[in-house]
Amino acid sequence: MSLTLEQVQRIAHLARIEISETEARTTQSHLNGIFQLIEQMQAVDTTGVEPMAHAQDLSQRLRDDVVTEEDRRAAYQAVAPETEAGLYLVPKVIE
Amino acid sequence: MIDASLKQLSQALAAKQISSVELTQLFLDRIERLNPTLNAFVTVDPEISLKMAAAADARIAAGTAGALTGIPIAQKDIFCAEGWRTTCGSKMLANFVSPYDATVIHKMHAEAGLVSLGKTNMDEFAMGSSNETSFFGPVRNPWDTGRVPGGSSGGSAAAVAARLAPAATGTDTGGSIRQPAALCNLTGLKPTYGVVSRYGMIAFASSLDQGGPMAASAEDCALLLNTMAGFDERDSTSLDRPREDYARDLEKPLAGLKIGLPKEFFGEGCDAEVMAAVRAAIAEYEKLGATTVEVSLPNSHLSVPAYYVIAPAEASSNLSRFDGVRYGYRAPDYGNLDDMYMKTRAQGFGAEVKRRIMIGAYVLSHGYYDAYYLQAQRIRRLIANDFVEAFKQCDVIMGPTSPSTAFKLGEKAADPVQMYLSDIYTIAVNLAGLPGMSVPCGFAGGLPVGLQLIGNYFAEAQLLNVAHRYQQATDWHRRRPEGVA
Numbered sequence: 001m002s003l004t005l006e007q008v009q010r011i012a013h014l015a016r017i018e019i020s021e022t023e024a025r026t027t028q029s030h031l032n033g034i035f036q037l038i039e040q041m042q043a044v045d046t047t048g049v050e051p052m053a054h055a056q057d058l059s060q061r062l063r064d065d066v067v068t069e070e071d072r073r074a075a076y077q078a079v080a081p082e083t084e085a086g087l088y089l090v091p092k093v094i095e
Numbered sequence: 096m097i098d099a100s101l102k103q104l105s106q107a108l109a110a111k112q113i114s115s116v117e118l119t120q121l122f123l124d125r126i127e128r129l130n131p132t133l134n135a136f137v138t139v140d141p142e143i144s145l146k147m148a149a150a151a152d153a154r155i156a157a158g159t160a161g162a163l164t165g166i167p168i169a170q171k172d173i174f175c176a177e178g179w180r181t182t183c184g185s186k187m188l189a190n191f192v193s194p195y196d197a198t199v200i201h202k203m204h205a206e207a208g209l210v211s212l213g214k215t216n217m218d219e220f221a222m223g224s225s226n227e228t229s230f231f232g233p234v235r236n237p238w239d240t241g242r243v244p245g246g247s248s249g250g251s252a253a254a255v256a257a258r259l260a261p262a263a264t265g266t267d268t269g270g271s272i273r274q275p276a277a278l279c280n281l282t283g284l285k286p287t288y289g290v291v292s293r294y295g296m297i298a299f300a301s302s303l304d305q306g307g308p309m310a311a312s313a314e315d316c317a318l319l320l321n322t323m324a325g326f327d328e329r330d331s332t333s334l335d336r337p338r339e340d341y342a343r344d345l346e347k348p349l350a351g352l353k354i355g356l357p358k359e360f361f362g363e364g365c366d367a368e369v370m371a372a373v374r375a376a377i378a379e380y381e382k383l384g385a386t387t388v389e390v391s392l393p394n395s396h397l398s399v400p401a402y403y404v405i406a407p408a409e410a411s412s413n414l415s416r417f418d419g420v421r422y423g424y425r426a427p428d429y430g431n432l433d434d435m436y437m438k439t440r441a442q443g444f445g446a447e448v449k450r451r452i453m454i455g456a457y458v459l460s461h462g463y464y465d466a467y468y469l470q471a472q473r474i475r476r477l478i479a480n481d482f483v484e485a486f487k488q489c490d491v492i493m494g495p496t497s498p499s500t501a502f503k504l505g506e507k508a509a510d511p512v513q514m515y516l517s518d519i520y521t522i523a524v525n526l527a528g529l530p531g532m533s534v535p536c537g538f539a540g541g542l543p544v545g546l547q548l549i550g551n552y553f554a555e556a557q558l559l560n561v562a563h564r565y566q567q568a569t570d571w572h573r574r575r576p577e578g579v580a
Contacts, residue, residue, distance in 0.1 A: 008453075015411060015456040016418070016433070017449055018441035030450055031457075033512050040400045041470050044477075051472035052479060054302050055288035055528020060331055075194040081425035088420050091432045 001039060002032055096121060097258045098575065101166055101315045104261060108155055108165045115155070115165030119148040119210050122167050126212065126259045129579055132240060135253040137172055137231045138180045139213035147210040154208050163322060164208030169260035171251050172214035173221055174306070175295040176200045179211070183297045184219040184229040184247075187423045187443035197295025198327045199264065199306050207322040212260050216250030219445045220414065221271055221299045223247050224517045227508050228447040235504070236279060237576040238542055242501040245275030251309050252279040257579040262310035262319055266296060268303045269402055270496075270521025273533035276309055277496035277545020280535045282562060282572060283309040284316045287553050288528035289334035291320075292327035300409035301332070303402075303525040312572055313534065313562035317342035320555060336553070344560040350384030352561065355489030357392045360520055365498045372537030372544040373495045376565070380493075383564055390485040390492065394477040398523035399515055401478065404458050404471035405526070410448075411455025417443060450511065479527040486551045491561055495520055496533040496545035520547055530555050534562045535571040543574075 003011075005021075008028045012019040019027065073086060082089040096104070096113065107113050123141050130136050144167070151165035175181045175193035177200075182188045196205070203209045218228040226234040226249025234249040236242040237257035244253040248265030252275035255263050265272035267285035276283030284307045291306040298304060308319035320341045327333040354377065361370070377387060419425035419439030426438035444452070458467035485492060498519055507514045524531040529549055536546035546565075550558040566572050 003457075007457075011453045011457045011460075013437075014460060015449075015452045016415075016436040016440055017444070017452065018434075018437035027450065027453065030511055031453065033510070034403060034450070034454060034515075037512050037515065038400045038403055038467065041397060041404070041474055042466070044394075044397065044470075044474060046470060046473035046477070049473040049476050051469050052476035053472055054332070055479075055526075056332070056334065058332075058334075061328075061335075063328070072194065076421075079191060079194060079422040081419060081423075090420055091429065091435055093432055 001035055003028055003035065097125070099261070100312060101163060101261060101310070101318050104166050105162055109160070115148040115151040115210060116145055118165065119144050119167045119212070122212055122260055129257055129259055133235050133237060133253050133257055133259070133579070134232055135215055135234050135250040135257070135259055136169065136213045137182060137184070137216045137250065140179065143178065144210055144212055147204065151208045151210055161207050163318060165210065166261060167210040167212045168203070169212050169215045169251055169254045169263040170200065171248050171264050171266060172217055173266050173297045174200050174264065175297065176211065176214070179214060181214065182231070183221070184217040184231060185444065185448070186230045187417050189230060189424065191423055195295060198292035198329060199296065199323050202325065203322050209322065215248070215254050215263060218247035218249065219448050220297065220410070221247040221266060221268055222410070222447050222451055224270065224274055224514050225502070225507065226250065227504065228445055230445060233504055236501045237579045238279065239501065242503055242542070243278070245278035245497070245501065247271040248275050248309060252276060252281055255279070255281055255309055255311065256576060258575070262308060262315050264306060264323070265309045266304055266306045267525065268299050268406060269525050270518040272307050272309055273496050273521050273531055273545065273547060274518060276533040278501040278543060280543035280572070280574060281309050281311065282313050282316050282532065282534050283307065284320060284532045284555065284558065285524065285530060286320065286324065286555055287530045289332055290324050290553070290555065292325070292330040292333050294327055294329040298413040300406040301413060302409060303406060312566055313559045314342065314345060317345060317559045339556060341556050341559055344556045345563040347560045348384065349380065349561065349564050352380070352385040352491070353489040354380060354385050354387045355390035355485050355492040356387055357390050357395065357485065357492060357494060359392050359395045360494030364519065365495050366500065366539065368539030369495055369497070369499060369544050372539060373546055376536035376546045377493060379565060379568060383568060388488050390488055392481040392485060392523065394474065394481050395523050397474050398478055398526055399519055401471040401474040402522045402526060403454065403515060404467050405475065407451040407455035408459050408468055409455070411452045411459065414448070414452055419443070447511070475526045478523050482527045482529060491554070491558065492549040494547050496547040500539050500542035500544060524549055528552070530558055532558050532562055534565060535574070537571055
């Protein structure tokens with residue numbers, strides 16, 4: 001498998017990372033090297049093998065539906081790039 | 096005092112031979128003098144450290160001190176610590192002052208009374224094996240400042256090796272505690288997945304990440320793990336198990352111990368001098384009463400390929416939170432919302448992090464999920480099953496931690512695949528979720544070599560015992576680098 005330049009640009013867009021054409025070319029060569037390594041997996045017959053998502057086969061714990069956290073909005077918003085009246089500010093989405 | 100064990104420091108503090116403030120100042124002075132060369136710490140705040148030390152002294156005076164109260168340690172900069180800049184080695188978080196404590200931080204400082212000396216340098220978002228991907232520049236190995244300390248916990252490793260701190264924390268997703276421990280002559284332990292809480296530990300690959308101690312000896316690691324481990328309801332993958340004293344079995348004799356030697360770890364691909372040191376360590380274990388048996392991990396060669404699908408997939412999801420909205424970096428100039436995301440992430444992340452996010456986005460995308468992500472998860476199962484089979488024949492597994500000693504700065508930085516292969520012996524342990532250690536076992540060309548110990552699930556106390564008895568019989572772990580005295 002070999003990624004084309006267009007595929008690299010498409011992946012960068014999916015990941016929301018702006019990429020110039022020069023960067024895309026360097027990235028293309030690096031990613032193709034990495035995928036060459038990854039391709040070793042394809043030679044293995046894994047029919048019937050249960051995928052392992054996690055080290056411990058445990059189901060998620062459930063807790064009572066009660067409030068456990070205190071309100072720390074001011075502290076958490078103090079580290080945000082831009083806030084106003086308790087809201088996070090971003091460029092206008094709806095005209 | 097600089098070379099004292101945690102137990103000795105604890106006794107000196109209890110006997111009032113030294114105060115925590117004096118001890119903390121001693122290490123702060125060393126950091127001030129040696130850190131410009133090593134770049135092991137990214138944030139030091141003597142005012143906070145000394146305040147913590149004064150509080151520890153008050154606890155000691157009041158008779159409410161715990162075993163490690165007043166001992167200074169270094170924290171990997173992946174752990175959120177309230178009031179401390181917490182960068183994860185990234186421009187994205189270069190100005191982020193955490194509004195809360197990670198559970199590990201809370202347990203070690205608020206509960207156990209350890210004093211923080213500061214935050215240590217690391218590969219950006221823990222993605223790297225040399226500490227060269229850090230936004231704050233590479234860390235230098237105290238054994239040879241032209242070489243890397245390993246990664247991603249490279250700052251913690253260099254700090255402890257040069258005695259800028261008596262001990263440190265690390266995190267290990269594919270070898271990030273064990274490999275730098277090996278390259279810097281330290282003892283490091285990655286616990287069983289789920290033993291140490293991940294709450295407030297900035298996530299890289301959530302099904303693999305695990306925090307652990309890095310120190311000069313197995314005994315120090317056991318005492319530190321006692322403060323770090325434990326169930327945490329804030330981490331949905333934390334395991335609810337009875338509390339353990341990880342130092343309880345340190346002195347147990349090793350007679351009858353069965354050591355499994357995976358033939359795949361003793362073949363080609365490892366430096367000959369490294370292999371000689373590892374074999375000498377195994378011979379030492381035989382003198383201590385252990386026997387060896389050859390075992391096989393037939394799928395271990397697939398661990399690096401499977402890891403470079405699973406870890407980037409999880410990373411691409413975890414790092415989507417860095418969008419310039421709630422915390423961290425935001426690009427100064429942008430158009431619409433999408434453009435703000437794209438520019439923020441392009442400018443805030445370094446090259447290796449972007450590569451891994453892009454690999455992850457690709458293997459999770461429509462049409463490729465089965466061929467890559469599911470296949471990697473199936474191979475993960477095969478790798479974990481190999482260990483289950485191997486542990487039917489032995490108590491612990493041993494081999495090299497890293498295929499080479501510390502490499503030169505820049506030597507592998509241009510080729511990601513070469514860098515990835517430096518974790519060839521450690522990654523399978525994370526995929527299986529097992530505990531693993533690296534223990535100093537000699538030198539090759541004047542550089543430290545690490546012996547890897549792999550235990551069965553929840554065998555931390557046994558691994559620490561196996562490492563401790565070896566350290567009673569050898570002095571490799573007591574060797575210190577020259578030139579950073």
